[in-house]
Amino acid sequence: xxxxxxxxxxxxxxxxxxxxxxxxxxxxxxxxxxxxxxxxxxxxxxxxxxxxxxxxxxxxxxxxxxxxxxxxxxxxxxxxxxxxxxxxxxxxxxxxxxxxxxxxxxxxxxxxxxxxxxxxxxxxxxxxxxxxxxxxxxxxxxxxxxxxxxxxxxxxxxxxxxxxxxxxxxxxxxxxxxxxxxxxxxxxxxxxxxxxxxxxxxxxxxxxxxxxxxxxxxxxxxxxxxxxxxxxxxxxxxxxxxxxxxxxxxxxxxxxxxxxxxxxxxxxxxxxxxxxxxxxxxxxxxxxxxxxxxxxxxxxxxxxxxxxxxxxxxxxxxxxxxxxxxxxxxxxxxxxxxxxxxxxxxxxxxxxxxxxxxxxxxxxxxxxxxxxxxxxxxxxxxxxxxxxxxxxxxxxxxxxxxxxxxxxxxxxxxxxxxxxxxxxxxxxxxxxxxxxxxxxxxxxxxxxxxxxxxxxxxxxxxxxxxxxxxxxxxxxxxxxxxxxxxxxxxxxxxxxxxxxxxxxxxxxxxxxxxxxxxxxxxxxxxxxxxxxxxxxxxxxxxxxxxxxxxxxxxxxxxxxxxxxxxxx
Amino acid sequence: xxxxxxxxxxxxxxxxxxxxxxxxxxxxxxxxxxxxxxxxxxxxxxxxxxxxxxxxxxxxxxxxxxxxxxxxxxxxxxxxxxxxxxxxxxxxxxxxxxxxxxxxxxxxxxxxxxxxxxxxxxxxxxxxxxxxxxxxxxxxxxxxxxxxxxxxxxxxxxxxxxxxxxxxxxxxxxxxxxxxxxxxxxxxxxxxxxxxxxxx
Numbered sequence: 001x002x003x004x005x006x007x008x009x010x011x012x013x014x015x016x017x018x019x020x021x022x023x024x025x026x027x028x029x030x031x032x033x034x035x036x037x038x039x040x041x042x043x044x045x046x047x048x049x050x051x052x053x054x055x056x057x058x059x060x061x062x063x064x065x066x067x068x069x070x071x072x073x074x075x076x077x078x079x080x081x082x083x084x085x086x087x088x089x090x091x092x093x094x095x096x097x098x099x100x101x102x103x104x105x106x107x108x109x110x111x112x113x114x115x116x117x118x119x120x121x122x123x124x125x126x127x128x129x130x131x132x133x134x135x136x137x138x139x140x141x142x143x144x145x146x147x148x149x150x151x152x153x154x155x156x157x158x159x160x161x162x163x164x165x166x167x168x169x170x171x172x173x174x175x176x177x178x179x180x181x182x183x184x185x186x187x188x189x190x191x192x193x194x195x196x197x198x199x200x201x202x203x204x205x206x207x208x209x210x211x212x213x214x215x216x217x218x219x220x221x222x223x224x225x226x227x228x229x230x231x232x233x234x235x236x237x238x239x240x241x242x243x244x245x246x247x248x249x250x251x252x253x254x255x256x257x258x259x260x261x262x263x264x265x266x267x268x269x270x271x272x273x274x275x276x277x278x279x280x281x282x283x284x285x286x287x288x289x290x291x292x293x294x295x296x297x298x299x300x301x302x303x304x305x306x307x308x309x310x311x312x313x314x315x316x317x318x319x320x321x322x323x324x325x326x327x328x329x330x331x332x333x334x335x336x337x338x339x340x341x342x343x344x345x346x347x348x349x350x351x352x353x354x355x356x357x358x359x360x361x362x363x364x365x366x367x368x369x370x371x372x373x374x375x376x377x378x379x380x381x382x383x384x385x386x387x388x389x390x391x392x393x394x395x396x397x398x399x400x401x402x403x404x405x406x407x408x409x410x411x412x413x414x415x416x417x418x419x420x421x422x423x424x425x426x427x428x429x430x431x432x433x434x435x436x437x438x439x440x441x442x443x444x445x446x447x448x449x450x451x452x453x454x455x456x457x458x459x460x461x462x463x464x465x466x467x468x469x470x471x472x473x474x475x476x477x478x479x480x481x482x483x484x485x486x487x488x489x490x491x492x493x494x495x496x497x498x499x500x501x502x503x504x505x506x507x508x509x510x511x512x513x514x515x516x517x518x519x520x521x522x523x524x525x526x527x528x529x530x531x532x533x534x535x536x537x538x539x540x541x542x543x544x545x546x547x548x549x550x551x552x553x554x555x556x557x558x559x560x561x562x563x564x565x566x567x568x
Numbered sequence: 569x570x571x572x573x574x575x576x577x578x579x580x581x582x583x584x585x586x587x588x589x590x591x592x593x594x595x596x597x598x599x600x601x602x603x604x605x606x607x608x609x610x611x612x613x614x615x616x617x618x619x620x621x622x623x624x625x626x627x628x629x630x631x632x633x634x635x636x637x638x639x640x641x642x643x644x645x646x647x648x649x650x651x652x653x654x655x656x657x658x659x660x661x662x663x664x665x666x667x668x669x670x671x672x673x674x675x676x677x678x679x680x681x682x683x684x685x686x687x688x689x690x691x692x693x694x695x696x697x698x699x700x701x702x703x704x705x706x707x708x709x710x711x712x713x714x715x716x717x718x719x720x721x722x723x724x725x726x727x728x729x730x731x732x733x734x735x736x737x738x739x740x741x742x743x744x745x746x747x748x749x750x751x752x753x754x755x756x757x758x759x760x761x762x763x764x765x766x767x768x
């Protein structure tokens with residue numbers, strides 16, 4: 001077991017002298033090019049959007065608590081669910097994972113001083129607030145009401161202003177992710193510290209590489225579709241308008257060519273984070289490093305050739321349906337490899353049930369449910385039966401909430417000490433987990449049944465036979481809304497006044513834990529050093545680890561002594 | 569997954585506050601162009617979907633397009649790729665005057681291309697909303713034209729900077745290289761576009 005913290009020399013040395021003074025709080029409100037500042041800017045900004053999207057979700061569930069459209073009314077209901085989905089996908093999960101965790105962790109994990117293009121990084125972040133402002137402004141002008149998919153011809157007749165605001169907002173967010181992807185690919189391929197080969201990288205970096213390749217290839221196609229949709233909307237062309245000779249199915253192809261890979265953009269980084277978190281809190285090496293690393297690339301490739309499974313009911317020809325059905329089911333293989341590798345990592349481990357681990361385990365179980373309902377939806381006959389019903393809504397929330405959001409929470413609990421230098425409160429973390437886990441399942445489990453009973457999605461008013469299950473689901477949603485409060489209070493309080501975390505509170509082995517919390521401006525004291533592999537838990541003797549710790553200590557003292565004349 | 573161990577540890581850390589790292593900007597530009605390429609690819613696929621599923625393409629009643637002017641334009645744009653390559657070779661030999669000459673010539677050729685395209689637009693007998701073919705024609709060529717314009721401004725900016733003494737040298741000329749790569753990309757896109765819209 002690693003005990004870097006307990007080494008006698010570390011215990012004796014006065015902590016204060018081993019760290020550069022903390023940088024001032026207001027740097028988070030500047031156009032900083034430091035990847036750590038940008039990462040936290042992303043996380044805090046996107047969490048704000050998560051709260052807005054969550055409020056909209058609560059409003060949607062309040063509407064659905066009774067069969068009549070008596071809370072929001074039809075028009076506002078359409079706007080609410082459209083904005084809810086758009087905000088959650090484009091302004092919360094995608095930017096929080098890639099922009100937030102990716103930015104914060106990738107350079108630290110590969111021993112780099114910053115991203116390859118720090119200014120470009122800042123530009124990518126600062127495109128997010130305008131994108132969000134456009135979208136939120138639509139609430140007060142005219143909300144887009146054609147669903148987050150914005151299928152024409154519906155999106156061409158549901159309100160020009162709202163729809164165009166939606167398009168512009170997505171174009172900005174998309175540009176931001178493309179620029180970030182350019183940065184990540186360059187950083188991961190070109191900026192690894194000397195001596196770190198691809199297969200020495202933490203698995204999170206593999207996952208970010210795969211997600212960035214998907215972003216780079218798929219996002220521009222969505223941009224193309226939205227530009228054409230804008231022409232239809234504003235200039236009177238008919239690319240997607242059947243009445244002018246156009247073809248709405250072309251839009252669906254272009255849209256899903258991005259939006260299906262987007263699912264993997266929203267889950268691959270989480271896979272990566274879980275591959276970091278489980279070994280640390282189970283004190284065991286990750287099982288099958290190479291299989292997990294390369295399965296990310298396999299998912300990246302397969303993810304690009306399955307998009308039309310969203311279109312089984314769009315008049316898609318049979319040969320195409322069969323191809324996309326088989327390709328979709330094939331994704332279960334690399335995904336299964338990951339899930340079983342995680343289970344094998346846990347097997348026989350010395351598991352610490354801290355909040356990060358609880359959310360990590362919650363992720364694995366909930367994501368498996370989402371994955372299984374995904375296989376049901378991949379099969380053409382079953383999909384035709386449940387298409388556009390609540391079964392789909394249940395499935396996607398198990399993947400995006402049970403998967404991505406649980407993963408984001410796991411990541412926050414795990415890396416909060418590194419980011420802020422302070423520990424989150426463990427008790428309230430567990431309260432948060434229980435409320436989230438229970439609320440989530442009460443909210444979304446009944447939707448499977450509702451979908452199989454035939455309740456269509458995107459309706460404000462429904463048949464009274466669905467009333468009971470919907471009421472249960474709404475109770476779960478309110479519980480989920482409530483579950484955010486302990487987290488918020490915990491995070492804000494701990495950031496200001498939580499107990500000091502020290503360099504490595506979890507005794508983890510990846511590089512970000514070898515520097516101070518929070519790390520200094522250029523990340524490391526002196527050049528970073530690979531002392532062990534990223535997952536060598538239990539592989540080195542105590543003597544070896546002590547020796548490493550002593551060396552690390554010496555190097556930091558040297559680096560600080562050198563920095564002394566300038567840093568005062 | 570084993571890290572390198574103790575031997576490497578002793579490379580004593582030197583705190584380089586602003587550590588120089590190799591210049592990855594060309595790689596970054598290439599990655600960005602992958603994304604740009606996918607954007608055009610998406611639009612081309614949409615065009616192919618329209619043209620291949622339509623019973624008659626272009627739809628009946630679409631006026632004939634003249635090939636001479638766009639043909640000349642194509643030749644001009646393609647030749648400019650060779651011209652800008654000469655500029656790249658010049659700066660690698662530290663020849664700033666050569667760089668200016670070839671960049672100015674490329675800019676001129678790009679401007680002629682754009683002027684030719686505008687002239688073609690003004691003489692076409694169909695407008696943006698005439699039919700589906702017309703819409704795809706204007707959007708694709710217009711979108712490409714915007715890229716030519718961006719490349720032209722990029723080239724002019726590099727030309728402007730080349731008048732600062734010592735700004736570009738045989739070793740340091742990222743701006744020149746980036747402008748050249750971008751220009752080749754814009755040319756390549758035009759070739760596909762020309763084949764799709766005029767020849768097929």
